Structure formats: C-alpha cells, structure tokens
Amino acid sequence: MGMNITEKILARASGKSIVSPDDVVIANIDKVMMHDVSGPGVIKVFSEWEKKGIKLEHVWDPDKVWISEDHFVPASDTISANNISLLSNWSKKYNIKKHYKYGLGQYGICHTLSHEEGLILPGEAYVGGDSHTNTSGAIGALAVGLGHTDIAYVLMNGKIWFKVPETLLFKLSGKKPEHIMAKDIILKIIGDIGTDGANYKTMQFTGEVVENLVMEERLTLTNMTTEAGAKNGIIEPDNTTYEYLSSRTTEDYYPILGDRDAEYSEIYTYEIEKLEPTIAKPFSPQNITVARELQGIELDKAYIGSCTGAKLEDLRMAAKILKGKKVRIRTEVLPAAQSIYLKAVNEGLMNIFIEAGAVVGPPTCGACCGAHMGVLAKDEICISTTNRNFPGRMGHIESKTYLASPLVVAASAISGKIVDPRDVK
Amino acid sequence: MKILKGKVHKYDKDNIDTDVIIPGPYLKIHDHKELAKHAMEGLDPNFSDKISEGDFLLTGKNFGCGSSREHAPIALHEVGIRAILSPSFARIFYRNAVDGGYLLPIEIDKDIVIKISDQDILEIDLKENKITNLTKNETYSIKPFPELISKIINAGGLLNFRI
Numbered sequence: 140m141g142m143n144i145t146e147k148i149l150a151r152a153s154g155k156s157i158v159s160p161d162d163v164v165i166a167n168i169d170k171v172m173m174h175d176v177s178g179p180g181v182i183k184v185f186s187e188w189e190k191k192g193i194k195l196e197h198v199w200d201p202d203k204v205w206i207s208e209d210h211f212v213p214a215s216d217t218i219s220a221n222n223i224s225l226l227s228n229w230s231k232k233y234n235i236k237k238h239y240k241y242g243l244g245q246y247g248i249c250h251t252l253s254h255e256e257g258l259i260l261p262g263e264a265y266v267g268g269d270s271h272t273n274t275s276g277a278i279g280a281l282a283v284g285l286g287h288t289d290i291a292y293v294l295m296n297g298k299i300w301f302k303v304p305e306t307l308l309f310k311l312s313g314k315k316p317e318h319i320m321a322k323d324i325i326l327k328i329i330g331d332i333g334t335d336g337a338n339y340k341t342m343q344f345t346g347e348v349v350e351n352l353v354m355e356e357r358l359t360l361t362n363m364t365t366e367a368g369a370k371n372g373i374i375e376p377d378n379t380t381y382e383y384l385s386s387r388t389t390e391d392y393y394p395i396l397g398d399r400d401a402e403y404s405e406i407y408t409y410e411i412e413k414l415e416p417t418i419a420k421p422f423s424p425q426n427i428t429v430a431r432e433l434q435g436i437e438l439d440k441a442y443i444g445s446c447t448g449a450k451l452e453d454l455r456m457a458a459k460i461l462k463g464k465k466v467r468i469r470t471e472v473l474p475a476a477q478s479i480y481l482k483a484v485n486e487g488l489m490n491i492f493i494e495a496g497a498v499v500g501p502p503t504c505g506a507c508c509g510a511h512m513g514v515l516a517k518d519e520i521c522i523s524t525t526n527r528n529f530p531g532r533m534g535h536i537e538s539k540t541y542l543a544s545p546l547v548v549a550a551s552a553i554s555g556k557i558v559d560p561r562d563v564k
Numbered sequence: 565m566k567i568l569k570g571k572v573h574k575y576d577k578d579n580i581d582t583d584v585i586i587p588g589p590y591l592k593i594h595d596h597k598e599l600a601k602h603a604m605e606g607l608d609p610n611f612s613d614k615i616s617e618g619d620f621l622l623t624g625k626n627f628g629c630g631s632s633r634e635h636a637p638i639a640l641h642e643v644g645i646r647a648i649l650s651p652s653f654a655r656i657f658y659r660n661a662v663d664g665g666y667l668l669p670i671e672i673d674k675d676i677v678i679k680i681s682d683q684d685i686l687e688i689d690l691k692e693n694k695i696t697n698l699t700k701n702e703t704y705s706i707k708p709f710p711e712l713i714s715k716i717i718n719a720g721g722l723l724n725f726r727i
Contacts, residue, residue, distance in 0.1 A: 288664040529583040
C-alpha cells in the first residue's frame with residue numbers, strides 16, 4: 140500500500156519508512172513562523188521556562204525561523220506597538236534574520252510572504268502560529284497551524300507531535316468558466332462538507348482545474364481548508380509550482396509526490412464547469428448559496444483584503460470589474476504584501492481602484508480579523524474577499540459579512556448590492 | 565490522574581468558534597487575567613460571572629473552530645473552566661488546550677450531551693475513562709486519550725514535558 144503526499148512528508152520528517160492515519164509521530168520541522176499575535180504568546184512561554192530555571196540562550200535553528208508583523212500593523216495603538224517592539228527585541232536577541240518589519244522594505248501577511256518570498260518549499264514540514272498556515276500547502280509542503288505553546292516548543296526543540304491525518308481527495312474536473320475563481324470552488328466544497336467536514340484531516344486537491352490554476356489561485360484553495368477544520372491542505376507540486384518558485388528562491392528543495400497506489404479516506408469529484416459564483420452568508424463559511432440567490436441585498440461596505448483575497452491575482456480580477464466604474468459603497472483595498480502592492484501599482488491597478496473611489500491601504504490583516512483599519516459598525520453589512528464570517532469577526536457582534544470571490548465583491552461594490560459578476564453591465 | 569469534580573455549564577450549540585470565545589480585538593492582549601474578563605463574550609456577556617473554579621463546559625460539536633489563538637483556552641482556563649465536554653473539538657483548539665496545559669478537551673457521544681443538564685455536578689475520572697453525573701446518578705464512558713496525549717496531560721502541558 141502506498142502513501143499520499145502528506146503521509147510521505149510526515150514519514151520523511153519523522154524518520155519512518157511508513158506512516159498510516161492515526162499514528163502519532165514526532166516530526167522534525169523544516170520551517171517555523173510566528174507573528175505579532177502569536178509571537179508575544181510564544182515569548183511569554185519562553186519566560187515561563189526561564190522562571191523554571193531552563194536556560195534559553197538560543198533557539199534550535201535561527202535560520203529556519205521567520206517572523207512577520209501583520210495583524211495589528213501599522214501599530215493600531217500602544218498595546219500593539221509594544222507587542223511589535225517586544226517581537227523586534229526578541230528576534231534581535233535570538234538572531235532571527237528573517238523578520239519582515241513594516242516600513243522596512245518587504246512585509247505583509249505571513250501566509251502571503253511565505254509564497255511571495257519563496258520561504259516554504261515543496262516537501263518541507265512547516266508550522267506557523269496561525270490557523271491559515273494551511274495556505275502554504277499549495278506549494279507541495281506540509282503546512283500546519285499551531286498555537287503558541289507548540290510554536291515555542293518547536294523553537295526550542297525543532298520538533299513536534301502530529302497525529303497522521305486521513306486524507307480527503309478533491310478532484311476538480313472540467314473547464315473553469317471565467318467568472319469562477321478558486322474562492323467559489325472552496326466555498327462550494329465547505330458548504331458541502333461543513334466547517335468540521337475535514338476536522339483532523341487533510342484536504343488534497345487534484346484534477347484538470349487545479350493543474351490549470353495559477354499558483355495564487357491554488358493558494359486560495361489551501362488557505363480556506365482551515366474553514367473546513369483541516370489539519371492541512373495540499374497540492375502536489377508541478378511545473379507551475381517550480382516556475383513560480385524559480386523567480387523567488389535559490390534554495391534547494393526536494394519535491395515529494397504521492398505514490399500511485401496511495402490511499403485516500405474519501406474521494407470527491409466536482410464538475411467546475413457548472414459551478415455558479417458562490418457566497419457564504421452570515422455567520423458561517425459553510426452557509427453558502429449562489430450569488431444570484433442573494434441578488435439585491437443592500438450592502439454598506441466592500442472589503443478586498445487578507446491572505447485569502449488580496450494576492451496579485453485577486454487584485455487583478457477586482458480591477459477588471461472596477462475599471463472605469465465608480466463604487467457605490469465604502470470600498471477598501473488592502474494588498475496582502477508590499478511586493479504585491481508594488482506590482483499592482485506598476486500594472487496600473489491602484490489607479491483603477493482609486494479612480495473608482497476605493498480607499499487603498501497598507502498590507503495588514505486589518506479588519507479581516509476585526510483588528511483595525513475598517514472594522515464594521517453595528518448592523519453594517521459587508522461583502523468581503525476574506526475567509527471567515529463568524530459573529531463579530533470583522534467588527535461589531537451585530538455586523539454581518541458575506542464571503543465571496545474578488546469578482547463578486549468588486550461587482551457588488553459598484554452596484555451597492557450583492558450581484559453576480561455576469562450581471563454587471 | 566486525579567478525579568475532577570465540577571458544575572456543568574451547558575451551551576448546546578455546534579461550531580462555537582474562537583471569535584466568539586475571545587473576539588479579535590483582544591488578540592493583542594497577553595495578560596491572562598485581562599483575557600478572562602472577555603471569555604465567551606460573543607456568546608454570553610455574563611459568562612465569567614457564572615463560572616467557579618473547577619467548572620466544566622458542555623457544548624455541541626466542533627468546539628473552538630476558527631483561529632489558532634491560544635487566547636481561547638487561556639481565557640477559559642483563567643475564568644475557572646477545567647474541562648470541556650463535546651462530541652468533537654477543532655484540532656488546533658484541542659492541541660492548544662492539551663499542550664498549553666489549560667484544560668481537558670473530553671470527547672463524548674452526542675447522546676451523552678443530551679443526558680447532561682445545565683448545572684449538573686459531574687466527576688470526571690480519566691483513569692477509569694468515565695464520567696459520573698452526581699446530580700442524576702448516571703455514569704457515562706469517555707474515549708481514552710492516546711498514550712502521548714495522556715503523558716502531556718499528566719505533565720501539565722509541554723512546558724513540563726519533552727516529547
């Protein structure tokens with residue numbers, strides 16, 4: 140019996156010739172990440188260890204650690220500023236070179252930097268102190284989100300325990316219509332399997348549609364596996380992956396592919412040709428329907444941001460709709476990383492957004508997690524390219540968020556109401 | 565492993581997410597006592613007043629879904645919760661609860677959720693893998709923890725344990 144890609148990476152990382160679902164393994168970690176929300180928690184765990192008399196003069200391998208400032212940046216208040224300063228002092232003390240600081244060159248949302256900077260490579264075992272760490276699985280890595288005690292443990296010991304997950308395989312077949320984005324596909328899947336449909340499990344994507352998706356769209360699929368409870372999302376690396384990485388890293392890597400006779404606990408097939416633009420209604424990513432069902436719902440705001448929906452491809456799709464039009468509701472565009480911001484400027488996308496009336500802000504997690512930079516008021520209704528719409532997620536507990544693709548969000552921004560992009564004149 | 569005794573607070577709702585357990589704006593706070601003031605704020609604004617040290621939560625499936633914020637089990641621990649009984653837990657919440665040594669995520673069958681009422685007094689015995697409902701004079705079995713997880717629980721979390 141063969142192993143699939145996730146099992147093979149876990150076997151390699153734990154020094155075993157074979158692993159099977161439900162085995163508990165201790166895996167050596169190739170890369171680890173923390174940010175301005177998980178980092179201060181990690182530092183607190185370090186100080187607890189120090190109180191117990193454990194000496195912590197260095198981390199296991201400073202070159203395998205990277206840090207991002209993304210949730211509350213640019214510092215939204217003095218508490219956030221203190222957290223960022225704490226993180227800076229810590230990375231200096233422990234000699235962490237890859238600390239992406241705002242206002243000092245490249246920075247952005249951690250899950251975007253991981254691919255923009257080629258930080259995570261095929262075949263690697265990567266853990267990050269954030270649930271959307273799953274995103275990097277589109278590169279062909281095992282990418283798993285952990286809490287700050289686990290991240291602290293990895294920083295000290297370079298390893299952590301995992302239960303080997305079962306794998307759900309999603310075959311996406313047919314030809315993807317132009318008005319459909321990866322966001323529509325993953326919302327449809329989450330609607331079908333539910334927010335715990337992949338709990339403790341792997342979601343792997345394959346098929347003709349995946350093969351033809353650009354890397355940034357593949358990253359949307361794996362990013363949202365978190366919303367189905369998945370331990371990781373993964374796509375086997377191919378020429379699209381290698382080409383994407385070739386301009387971003389010179390580091391050597393060793394791709395791992397699943398065996399031909401690999402086992403999957405379930406196989407789902409989706410015909411993407413028939414898929415309609417899809418929206419998750421408040422208050423759950425599984426609460427889906429097609430855009431045309433919601434046509435005419437009045438909105439207060441459109442938000443184009445986050446690791447899910449503010450990559451360059453997302454901005455291009457939104458700009459395609461907004462070009463030469465005016466927005467009728469407050470519209471925010473927050474590119475996911477500084478490098479994407481610059482590319483968008485060079486491609487003329489920012490002119491389109493500003494001429495349409497939208498506000499363009501700096502890279503930040505911002506209002507996606509209700510942190511700052513455009514949070515919602517009581518009763519406000521927002522359509523957003525982000526990933527979650529739980530009560531209070533983007534602001535007031537009585538605000539509402541509809542999750543959709545950048546095409547749907549841009550189309551709705553110019554109409555002021557929810558609209559299918561095919562129905563925009 | 566010692567026996568835990570406490571009162572149940574029942575929130576019979578599936579998919580209680582971490583944005584409800586501790587809302588996003590508090591993520592910048594790392595003072596545990598301050599976090600506790602806002603525990604479950606999105607679901608029950610009076611939550612922290614109702615809880616005594618050693619109490620248990622009883623919830624629907626997929627408790628703790630959403631973000632990886634360790635603030636969630638920290639806030640619940642800090643108000644006094646020592647175990648959560650649910651048909652299932654979101655994976656990051658589960659490992660944060662165990663590895664951080666905050667509280668026990670105990671998986672129980674859905675029909676046991678129905679049998680236990682709000683304010684019932686329970687005894688949880690992890691050695692025998694059973695729950696005794698002292699109010700209703702019933703016992704229920706629980707799924708044993710895997711060996712490694714048991715060891716981490718006994719040590720009080722990864723702070724005190726090397727895997």
